[in-house]
Amino acid sequence: MPRIELEYFAQLGEQAGRRVETRETSETTAAALYEELRAAYGFALPAGQMRVAVNAAFRPWTQSLKEGDHVVFIPPVSGG
Amino acid sequence: MPRIELEYFAQLGEQAGRRVETRETSETTAAALYEELRAAYGFALPAGQMRVAVNAAFRPWTQSLKEGDHVVFIPPVSGG
Amino acid sequence: MSRFLIADTTVDIGALRETLLKPEAGGFCTFEGWVRQTNDGRLVSAIEYEAFAPLAISEGRSILDEVRERFDITATCAMHRTGYLPVGDLAVWIGVAAPHRDAAFKACRYVIDEIKRRVPIWKREHYVDGQIEWVACHHVG
Amino acid sequence: MSRFLIADTTVDIGALRETLLKPEAGGFCTFEGWVRQTNDGRLVSAIEYEAFAPLAISEGRSILDEVRERFDITATCAMHRTGYLPVGDLAVWIGVAAPHRDAAFKACRYVIDEIKRRVPIWKREHYVDGQIEWVACHHVG
Numbered sequence: 001m002p003r004i005e006l007e008y009f010a011q012l013g014e015q016a017g018r019r020v021e022t023r024e025t026s027e028t029t030a031a032a033l034y035e036e037l038r039a040a041y042g043f044a045l046p047a048g049q050m051r052v053a054v055n056a057a058f059r060p061w062t063q064s065l066k067e068g069d070h071v072v073f074i075p076p077v078s079g080g
Numbered sequence: 081m082p083r084i085e086l087e088y089f090a091q092l093g094e095q096a097g098r099r100v101e102t103r104e105t106s107e108t109t110a111a112a113l114y115e116e117l118r119a120a121y122g123f124a125l126p127a128g129q130m131r132v133a134v135n136a137a138f139r140p141w142t143q144s145l146k147e148g149d150h151v152v153f154i155p156p157v158s159g160g
Numbered sequence: 161m162s163r164f165l166i167a168d169t170t171v172d173i174g175a176l177r178e179t180l181l182k183p184e185a186g187g188f189c190t191f192e193g194w195v196r197q198t199n200d201g202r203l204v205s206a207i208e209y210e211a212f213a214p215l216a217i218s219e220g221r222s223i224l225d226e227v228r229e230r231f232d233i234t235a236t237c238a239m240h241r242t243g244y245l246p247v248g249d250l251a252v253w254i255g256v257a258a259p260h261r262d263a264a265f266k267a268c269r270y271v272i273d274e275i276k277r278r279v280p281i282w283k284r285e286h287y288v289d290g291q292i293e294w295v296a297c298h299h300v301g
Numbered sequence: 302m303s304r305f306l307i308a309d310t311t312v313d314i315g316a317l318r319e320t321l322l323k324p325e326a327g328g329f330c331t332f333e334g335w336v337r338q339t340n341d342g343r344l345v346s347a348i349e350y351e352a353f354a355p356l357a358i359s360e361g362r363s364i365l366d367e368v369r370e371r372f373d374i375t376a377t378c379a380m381h382r383t384g385y386l387p388v389g390d391l392a393v394w395i396g397v398a399a400p401h402r403d404a405a406f407k408a409c410r411y412v413i414d415e416i417k418r419r420v421p422i423w424k425r426e427h428y429v430d431g432q433i434e435w436v437a438c439h440h441v442g
Contacts, residue, residue: 009421079422181389191402265410
């Protein structure tokens with residue numbers, strides 16, 4: 001199973017109880033991985049309210065994942 | 081005849097060849113005074129393209145003048 | 161707090177900005193006018209500004225009073241230079257602090273537009289070819 | 302010249318402004334976001350900003366590239382803070398220099414609007430009553 005590097009920001013970091021994680025997963029898309037994590041940590045936000053970045057670039061939720069990918073789920077932003 | 085304190089700005093100062101002047105005049109309105117000065121100095125600008133200030137406040141061209149009034153004709157402004 | 165200054169020497173704009181820092185303001189917009197090296201395709205070396213100061217100050221204050229009535233802002237201040245300013249010099253500075261950004265932007269734009277439209281200040285452009293001319297009126301932009 | 306900075310300490314905005322001084326620019330607009338003492342009626346003591354820095358920088362650069370395409374501007378630069386900022390602190394700074402003021406204002410407004418819409422930065426408000434909350438999304442204004 002590929003190992004994915006995860007980094008959590010804002011409320012996701014709080015809900016996951018961590019900022020970074022290396023996770024082995026059998027899920028092959030960003031969308032499926034988020035659902036796995038949502039079940040594990042009880043993330044409040046549905047994927048439809050978020051975006052996903054793979055290797056520091058925005059990607060579609062259908063993006064397939066491979067060993068070593070760095071994945072960040074992007075809650076609604078609130079900078080400025 | 082009342083004495084009027086005149087101050088000239090921008091192209092009016094150049095055309096009059098002076099910045100300030102105390103002038104005795106028989107004219108009784110700002111409009112008439114400007115026409116007198118226009119004849120004297122050859123001011124290029126018609127009154128219709130300008131405004132007039134009496135005692136440092138914008139006034140209508142029909143403003144009557146009295147001894148000691150300070151009058152400034154205001155060419156189109158170009159600050160900023 | 162709203163001040164309109166006519167200044168015949170360099171002004172510390174950091175100090176002007178400081179006067180507008182308010183804990184109830186979340187957005188701050190400034191506009192600066194700089195002496196530009198070209199105008200209408202002609203090479204400019206400097207601009208000389210002349211103001212009828214008493215009326216410029218009272219008219220400038222009226223503009224600042226108007227923005228406080230028209231927009232939800234916290235504080236504003238504006239400064240216009242007079243004298244001989246070489247290319248690159250700061251000719252005008254406007255700062256507006258507001259609870260939210262929309263009012264800060266709109267109020268700042270209003271102040272510079274009205275200064276250009278009605279404050280008795282005139283500029284004389286000095287060109288690189290040695291000519292000097294009073295600018296008759298504003299062009300679009 | 303267009304730089305987008307994410308900074309975890311105080312930035313000298315005078316120095317940022319200096320980098321935008323160009324003889325072909327006649328108008329300069331800045332926007333600053335300050336930590337405000339109230340939000341939605343609640344008393345705020347500080348805001349903590351967190352950024353996904355690599356993506357925030359690349360998305361910020363995209364925004365600055367877009368304004369250079371959409372508006373006739375000379376130079377632009379933007380900075381966003383991260384970390385714990387008490388009321389009154391500078392959270393964001395944007396500067397845009399342009400030949401004419403209209404483009405400077407519009408481009409500056411575009412940059413702050415787009416930063417708020419899409420740059421991965423999040424704020425957590427610290428309230429005077431001791432509560433701490435991630436701000437879910439932007440409110441109007």
